[in-house]
Amino acid sequence: MAKHLTKQHRNNISKALRGKPKPPGFGQKISLALKGKPLSPQLHYQRSQTMKRLRKYLYKLHGGFLWTGRKHSVESRKRMSDSKKGIPTHRQTMLGKKHSIEARKKMSLAHMGNKYNLGHKASKEARYKMSQAQKGNKHRLGIPHTAEAKKKMSLKSTGRKHTPETRYKISQANKGHRNAMWRGGKHLYRGDGWTRPRQKEIRIRDNFTCLRCNLQAIKSRIQNNHDVHHIIPYRYRKQYNISEPNANRNLITLCKQCHGWAETHLDQSIPQLQKILSKKYGYKYH
DSSP states (O other), X not given: OOOOOOHHHHHHHHHHHTTSOOOTTHHHHHHHXXXXXXXXXXXXXXXXXXXXXXXXXXXXXXXXXXXXXXXXXXXXXXXXXXXXXXXXXXXXXXXXXXXXXXXXXXXXXXXXXXXXXXXOOOOHHHHHHHHHHHTTOOSSTTOOOOHHHHXXXXXXXXXXXXXXXXXXXXXXXXXXXXXXXXXXXXXXXXXXXXXXXXXXXXXXXXXXBOTTTOOBOOOOSSOOOSEEEESSOGGGTTTTTOSOTTSGGGEEEEOHHHHHHHHHOHHHHHHHHHHHHHHHHOOOOO
16 A cells, blocks of 8 residues: 655655756656646646646746747647647536536636736737637537527516716727728818708608618608618718709618618619619619
């Protein structure tokens, strides 16, 4: 039966061997003996603390980790790959399992105040490499969620509300040039002829119907729940040499969805909408 050495005994052996050369094949024997054997939680913790101390020391000494900018040789990479074959990763060992509330709380506390990567920005080269690495990633491509999974996600999100602070952050993140609908900034002014009675005339002409998808406006007192759209936007009147941007031939009634499409797909919407008006009212375009 194997006997466990006391801490004092191990320290004495360590001091006695300190500075003396190791016998040939000593490291290889230890490596083979430990191959495939999981480390104890205590040894994991000791390793973690040792690496933390080493990283702090190296950052002070060199301004970075010793391996920064260096690459392993092909032979070294192959050895590392072979040594990990058959050993399940942390993700595989946790598959289908959940951390306990106590464990999650410990992890949360351990990460509080962690400023290791705070403010760090990847270089253009690094961002390009990450982008290329993600291209063609088909991890879940074409794999739809099951009905059960969809229901779980739906129930989890039901009733959840963003805090005022989160809503403000989302608002700021989508303002101005950061918004997908940004078109360089534009003023609401559309010329002297752009008035409410003018918009009503166009809606009456088009029978309160979206001329792209034929969606009828909801009958109400004023029937203005459809938009009147400039086929060639007012801001591009000089570019397209339009002398009267608010003329009948340049205005069309569209529903909200079609209006959004027309504003974001001008190269397709201009010829398509002009063709609709030309066919319906006989307008001629250059």
